[in-house]
Amino acid sequence: MIVSLPAICQDAGISAERIRAHTRFLSSDLLEGRGVGTRGGQLATEYIATQLALAGAVGIGASGGFYQPVPLVGIETEPNATLGATAGGKSADFQWSDDFVGSSQLQRPDIRFEGEALFVGHGITAPEFHWDDFKGVDVAGKVLVVFTNEPPSTDPKFFDGRALTYYGRWTYKYEEALRHGALACFIIHTTPTASYGWDVVRNSWGKESAFVKPAPGGKALAFQGWLTRDAGERLLGLAGKHVDDLLAASEKPDFKPVPLGIQIRMHVASKIRPLDSRNVAAVIPGSDPALKDQAIIFSAHWDHLGIGEPVNGDTIYNGAIDNATGCAILLELARVWGSLPQKPKRTAVFLAVTAEEAYLRGSEYYASMPLVPLSRTAIDLNYDALYPFGRAADVVVTGAERTTVFPLAQQIAKRLNLAIAEDAQPEAGHYFRSDHFAFARAGVPAFSIGHASEFAGKPAGFGEQAYQEYNRKHYHQPSDEFQEDWDFTALAQAAEFGFLLGKDIANQDQLPDWKPGGQFHR
Numbered sequence: 013m014i015v016s017l018p019a020i021c022q023d024a025g026i027s028a029e030r031i032r033a034h035t036r037f038l039s040s041d042l043l044e045g046r047g048v049g050t051r052g053g054q055l056a057t058e059y060i061a062t063q064l065a066l067a068g069a070v071g072i073g074a075s076g077g078f079y080q081p082v083p084l085v086g087i088e089t090e091p092n093a094t095l096g097a098t099a100g101g102k103s104a105d106f107q108w109s110d111d112f113v114g115s116s117q118l119q120r121p122d123i124r125f126e127g128e129a130l131f132v133g134h135g136i137t138a139p140e141f142h143w144d145d146f147k148g149v150d151v152a153g154k155v156l157v158v159f160t161n162e163p164p165s166t167d168p169k170f171f172d173g174r175a176l177t178y179y180g181r182w183t184y185k186y187e188e189a190l191r192h193g194a195l196a197c198f199i200i201h202t203t204p205t206a207s208y209g210w211d212v213v214r215n216s217w218g219k220e221s222a223f224v225k226p227a228p229g230g231k232a233l234a235f236q237g238w239l240t241r242d243a244g245e246r247l248l249g250l251a252g253k254h255v256d257d258l259l260a261a262s263e264k265p266d267f268k269p270v271p272l273g274i275q276i277r278m279h280v281a282s283k284i285r286p287l288d289s290r291n292v293a294a295v296i297p298g299s300d301p302a303l304k305d306q307a308i309i310f311s312a313h314w315d316h317l318g319i320g321e322p323v324n325g326d327t328i329y330n331g332a333i334d335n336a337t338g339c340a341i342l343l344e345l346a347r348v349w350g351s352l353p354q355k356p357k358r359t360a361v362f363l364a365v366t367a368e369e370a371y372l373r374g375s376e377y378y379a380s381m382p383l384v385p386l387s388r389t390a391i392d393l394n395y396d397a398l399y400p401f402g403r404a405a406d407v408v409v410t411g412a413e414r415t416t417v418f419p420l421a422q423q424i425a426k427r428l429n430l431a432i433a434e435d436a437q438p439e440a441g442h443y444f445r446s447d448h449f450a451f452a453r454a455g456v457p458a459f460s461i462g463h464a465s466e467f468a469g470k471p472a473g474f475g476e477q478a479y480q481e482y483n484r485k486h487y488h489q490p491s492d493e494f495q496e497d498w499d500f501t502a503l504a505q506a507a508e509f510g511f512l513l514g515k516d517i518a519n520q521d522q523l524p525d526w527k528p529g530g531q532f533h534r
C-alpha cells in the first residue's frame with residue numbers, strides 16, 4: 013500500500029503542514045488576537061497545553077498542571093488624558109493617541125502632576141563607552157525628554173558599531189530616567205530612531221498594557237510616554253528649538269542636558285485591573301539519571317495585541333506571524349521530541365510565555381520564578397515571528413555567537429545546508445526584543461532562531477524586501493493574518509535546526525556558557 017506523506021524534513025520528521033495547521037488555528041479570528049487577560053488568550057493557552065499533553069509532555073506548572081500563573085496589572089490610560097506645556101507665555105496642548113501615548117507607572121486611577129522639561133539627549137549613562145548624557149545634572153522631579161536609540165557608530169568598540177546595544181532601547185530610557193529620580197519621561201518618536209513607525213508605538217501603548225505589580229515602597233515614573241515627531245516639534249518650539257537640531261546635538265560626546273524652560277502639566281486617569289495571565293510550561297524528561305535535572309528550554313510567546321484600534325475596519329490583531337508561527341514550531345518540536353524512542357539526556361522544557369508584547373513580562377516572570385533552576389538551565393532557544401515565505405537558504409541566530417554553542421550551531425546549519433546569516437538589521441536591536449533576552453539578562457545562554465534572511469530560489473534581497481514589507485505593512489497591525497498561500501518550509505527548517513541543536517546540547521557533557529568578555533554572565 014502506498015501512503016502519501018505530508019512534506020517532511022529528512023531527519024526529525026518535522027512537518028511543515030502541522031506547523032501551518034497550528035498557525036492557522038492560533039491566529040484565527042476566534043482567538044481574538046490572543047490578548048493577555050482575555051478569553052482569546054485563555055483559549056490559546058488551553059490549546060497549547062492540550063497539544064503539549066498530546067505530545068506526551070508533562071505539566072510543570074502550579075499543582076502539577078500546565079500553567080504558571082503570572083500576576084500582572086493591566087493599565088489602560090483613559091483617552092481624556094491631558095498633556096499641556098507652557099513656556100514664556102506660550103502654550104501647547106497635545107491630544108492622546110494623535111500626539112502622545114504612554115502610561116502612568118504609579119498604578120493609581122487618577123493623577124495630576126507638573127514639572128519642568130529637561131532634554132537629556134539619548135538618556136544614556138555608559139561608562140564603558142565614556143558616554144554620559146546626564147553630566148551630573150540633578151534631574152529629580154523633572155520631566156525628561158529624550159530620543160530613543162544611541163549615538164550612531166561604525167566603530168565596534170563604540171556602542172558595538174552599527175548594532176543597537178541595550179542602551180538604545182526605549183525600555184532602557186525609562187529605566188535610566190527612574191534610576192536618576194526623574195518624575196516622568198517622554199521619548200520623541202522618529203521612525204529612524206525607533207526603527208518602526210508611530211502606528212507601532214500607538215498600537216502597543218494606546219490600549220491596555222500589562223505591567224508587573226510595583227514592589228512595596230518601590231519608585232515609579234508618574235508617566236512614561238511617547239510623543240510623535242510633530243508633537244515633539246511643537247513642544248520644543250515653545251523653547252525655540254527643533255527636533256533635528258537637538259537630535260544632532262545629542263549625538264556629540266560633549267552633549268549636556270538642555271533645560272527647556274517649559275512647564276509640563278498632566279492629568280492622567282487610568283483603568284487599572286488585575287490581569288491574571290499564565291505561562292504554559294511542560295517537560296519531556298531526560299533519560300540520563302545524572303543529567304535529567306538539568307534542562308534545555310524551547311520558548312515562544314503566545315500572546316499578541318488582542319482587539320484594538322480598527323485599521324481598514326479590522327479590529328482583531330491576529331498575530332499570525334507574530335507569534336502564532338513560533339508557538340506552532342514549539343508544538344511541533346514537542347511532538348517530535350516526544351516521539352523520540354531514546355530521549356536525550358537532559359530534560360526539554362516547552363515554554364509558551366505570556367505578555368511578550370507588553371515587553372517580555374511573561375519570560376521575565378519565568379526567569380524570576382523559574383520552574384527548573386536557572387543554574388541547571390542549559391540554554392533557551394526561542395522562536396518569535398518566522399516568515400512562511402518558502403524554503404530558507406539560511407538561519408538567523410543573532411546572539412548565538414555570544415555563547416559557547418556557536419560552533420555547534422555552525423555545524424548543524426552546515427548539515428542542513430543552511431548558511432548562518434548575519435543580522436541584517438543590527439540597528440533594530442532584535443536581540444533585546446524577544447523572550448530569550450529575559451533569560452540572557454538572568455545569565456542563561458539564550459537566543460532566538462529567527463526568520464530566514466534569504467530564501468532558496470528567490471532573487472537575492474527577497475528576504476530583506478519581505479522583512480521591510482512585513483515591518484511596514486503588517487507588524488503589529490490587524491493585517492498580520494494567516495494567508496492560505498503561505499509556504500511553511502522555512503519554519504520546518506528552523507524547527508529542525510533548533511531540534512538538532514537542542515538535542516546535541518541536551519546530550520553534551522558540559523552546560524553551555526557565555527563566551528568571556530560579553531555583557532551577560534551566569
Ligand SMILES: [Zn+2]
Binds near residue numbers: 369488
Ligand atoms: Zn510582537
